[in-house]
Amino acid sequence: MKQYFVILKENAQSLKDVHVIVGVSLFFALNVVMNLFASVYITPELKIGFASIATAASCYFYGPIPNLLVAPILDFVNFFVKPSGVYYPIFMIATMATSLIFSCFFYKQGKVTLKRVILARLAYDLIVSLFLNSFFTCMLWGTPFWAIVSPKIIKNLISLPIQVAVLYLTMKACYQIKPRLKS
Numbered sequence: 001m002k003q004y005f006v007i008l009k010e011n012a013q014s015l016k017d018v019h020v021i022v023g024v025s026l027f028f029a030l031n032v033v034m035n036l037f038a039s040v041y042i043t044p045e046l047k048i049g050f051a052s053i054a055t056a057a058s059c060y061f062y063g064p065i066p067n068l069l070v071a072p073i074l075d076f077v078n079f080f081v082k083p084s085g086v087y088y089p090i091f092m093i094a095t096m097a098t099s100l101i102f103s104c105f106f107y108k109q110g111k112v113t114l115k116r117v118i119l120a121r122l123a124y125d126l127i128v129s130l131f132l133n134s135f136f137t138c139m140l141w142g143t144p145f146w147a148i149v150s151p152k153i154i155k156n157l158i159s160l161p162i163q164v165a166v167l168y169l170t171m172k173a174c175y176q177i178k179p180r181l182k183s
Contacts, residue, residue, distance in 0.1 A: 007108060011063040019181075024066045027058030028074055035078045046151055048159045051078070052124065053170050056102040060174045061181070064103035071096040088140050094132040098124060112171040114164075121164050125156045 014020045031054035039049040055074075059067050075095040079087050105120035106112070134148040 007063075008065065011065045011107075014062065015066060015069075020062050020066055024058055024062050024070055027054050027061075028070055028077075030054040031058075031074060032077055032081055036082050042155060043151075046155050048155065048162075050163075050166060052098055052102075053166055055098050056106060056120070056167060057170055057174050059099055059102035060106040060171060061178065063107040064100055067099035067103060068096055071099045086140065088136060090136050090139070091133070094128050094136065097128050097132055101127060106171060106174075112168070112175045114168055117168040117171055118164055121160065121167055125160065125163075129156055 031051045034054055035049060035051040038051065039047050041047045055067065072092040072095065075092045076087075076089075079091075101123050102120060105116055105123070109116065130149055130152055134145060134152060137143065137148050138145045
């Protein structure tokens, strides 16, 4: 347990490094662009998006602290660049949870394995997509929780293999690139 606190302390200190700030900013911008152009809307409420891939890559390289700090701003910018409905600030929690999940699975975890990628994607789908986003939507609109979750379960099951494949290829590329980056 002490090891995790040491990693978090080192990660917090990395905020002073200009390479970390620039790197997180570039992945931030990539997330916004992917949110704009790499999303397929099934219905106005249901979309298959790939913007979380940029967040996962940023978490792989730069860890939880920088990404958690950027997450609320990312949520705000993504909404205003491509608005859908009413802005509801509590969705920032889901964006922060995304950063936390991907950091737990990828930051300083060594070699990327298919098992870890599948578990990370499942954790994201269950916690963020199915639970948090559905719960917040339920709070916002007063729609019954299961009316929101039911179509999302089907959508997530259909998109899971594609999401896992894209995430796995991205994380493998990150793993190969990381030794060449300046620490």
